[in-house]
Every structure is written in C-alpha cells, then in structure tokens.
Amino acid sequence: MEPFALALDLVTGRLAPHTSRTVRRISEMSGMYADADAHEQLAGTGDPVVYEVLQYDVPFDNGQLVCCTTVIYAGLVGEEYFMTKGHFHEKRSTGEVYLGISGHGYLLMFVDGRTAELEMGPGTLAYVPPYWAHRTLNVGDEPFSFLAVYPGDAGHDYRTIERTGFPRRVIRAASGPIVVSAFGETPRSIG
Ligand code: S6P
Ligand code: ZN
Numbered sequence: 001m002e003p004f005a006l007a008l009d010l011v012t013g014r015l016a017p018h019t020s021r022t023v024r025r026i027s028e029m030s031g032m033y034a035d036a037d038a039h040e041q042l043a044g045t046g047d048p049v050v051y052e053v054l055q056y057d058v059p060f061d062n063g064q065l066v067c068c069t070t071v072i073y074a075g076l077v078g079e080e081y082f083m084t085k086g087h088f089h090e091k092r093s094t095g096e097v098y099l100g101i102s103g104h105g106y107l108l109m110f111v112d113g114r115t116a117e118l119e120m121g122p123g124t125l126a127y128v129p130p131y132w133a134h135r136t137l138n139v140g141d142e143p144f145s146f147l148a149v150y151p152g153d154a155g156h157d158y159r160t161i162e163r164t165g166f167p168r169r170v171i172r173a174a175s176g177p178i179v180v181s182a183f184g185e186t187p188r189s190i191g
Contacts, residue, residue, distance in 0.1 A: 001059060006018075006067065013070075013145020013146065013147075014054060015054040015055070015056065015068065019055065019057045020054075020055045021053070022055075024050050024051050024052070024053075025047045026043050027043040027047045032083075034078065034182070035077055035080065039078075048075060050083070051070055051071060051082070053068055054071075055067070055068035056068070060153055062153045064151065064152030065149055065152065066150050066152055067147065067148075069147050069148070071143050072137065072143065076172060078171075079171045080170070080171050080172075081139050081171070083136065083137035085158055086133060086161050087133065087161060088157040088160055089157065091151075091155055093131070094130055094154040095129050095150070096127075097126070098125070098126040098127075098148050099123075099147040099149075100120040101145040101146055102122055102142070103121070103140045103143050103144030103145060104140040105119075105137055105140070106139060108137070108168050108179075109135075110168070111133065112131075115167055117179050120136070120146060137170055165183075167182055168182060169182050
C-alpha cells in the first residue's frame with residue numbers, strides 16, 4: 001500500500017476519490033424499524049436512499065486503517081429517524097473512531113447489557129471501544145455525515161443485530177429526539 005491523500009468535503013461529507021460506494025435503500029432494512037407498515041409503504045413508494053458509505057479501500061490486514069465517510073439522509077420511518085443497519089465488528093477486539101463532519105446525529109452503542117448514546121455534530125470525535133455494537137442516525141433536516149477510521153481486519157457482523165435487534169431507538173417527539181428502549185422499558189428524554 002502506497003501513501004495517499006484524499007479530499008474530504010467538509011460541507012457534504014463526500015470523499016474523493018473513493019474505491020467503493022455502498023448505497024443503502026430503505027427496502028434493504030426490513031425488520032429494523034419499529035413501524036413495519038411505515039417501512040413497507042416507504043419501500044413501495046420510491047424506496048429512498050437512507051445512507052451512503054464512500055470508502056478508500058486498503059488491504060484487510062491488521063495494521064491497516066480504513067478511512068470512509070457515511071452520509072445519512074434526513075428522513076423518518078414512522079417517527080423513527082433514518083439510521084444505519086448497525087453492526088459489531090467481526091473481530092470484536094477492534095475499535096473505531098468517528099468524526100462528525102456535517103449535520104446532526106446520534107451514535108448508539110451497546111455491549112453486554114450496557115448502552116450508550118452520543119450526540120454528534122460537526123467536529124464531534126466519538127470513540128467506539130472494542131466489542132461495542134454501533135449504529136448512527138440523522139436527527140436533523142440536512143444530511144448527517146461523519147468520517148470513520150477502523151482497522152483493516154475488523155470485518156462486519158450484521159447478522160447478530162438482525163437477529164437480536166438494537167436495544168435503543170431514537171424517535172421524534174414534540175420536544176425533539178428521544179431515546180427509547182426497543183424492548184419496552186420506560187422512554188427517557190435525551191434533551
Ligand atoms: C465501519 C463503520 C462505518 C459504517 C457505516 C454504515 O466499521 O462503522 O463506516 O460501516 O456508517 O453503517 P453499517 O452499520 O451499515 O455498516
Ligand atoms: Zn464499525
């Protein structure tokens with residue numbers, strides 16, 4: 001791998017050049033949003049793009065660092081904000097750093113019965129420790145973008161979350177975004 005420099009647009013969060021681009025549409029997120037009817041309706045009427053990941057690929061090796069940006073578009077499924085699928089790293093002992101670029105969102109995490117929610121905006125540097133599952137979502141009216149840097153050999157385990165769900169959701173309330181339990185505990189405001 002040779003050294004390289006990329007252009008990161010601090011307004012849009014787009015990375016150029018990139019060697020891979022993942023475009024995730026609402027139809028690819030069945031079972032992830034609480035309101036299944038709203039999800040089905042949205043998937044059947046335009047199937048909007050929920051988020052994109054732009055990445056400059058490096059070898060899948062220990063010691064390499066992957067740099068990529070995620071742009072989550074503004075939108076709701078029912079009252080739940082557009083979000084990423086969420087994952088554990090396949091190699092659980094690998095962490096990750098996120099840097100907020102534009103817009104406003106949240107980073108949800110969990111591990112072994114513990115949960116965390118971090119508010120993110122431009123310039124927020126957030127740390128995902130090893131072992132923690134992570135998902136991001138856009139609570140604003142503009143696209144929310146962030147840079148992620150993670151080990152080349154991390155890998156992504158989506159299946160566990162598809163099977164067990166994510167313990168927290170963020171939904172729109174009159175007061176703004178609130179974090180609620182996905183498993184029926186009392187909702188609590190994140191103000
Ligand atoms: C990779 C890192 C991010 C996510 C991206 C999309 O380890 O955490 O680049 O891949 O935000 O989320 P997801 O859950 O669909 O991979
Ligand atoms: Zn990750």
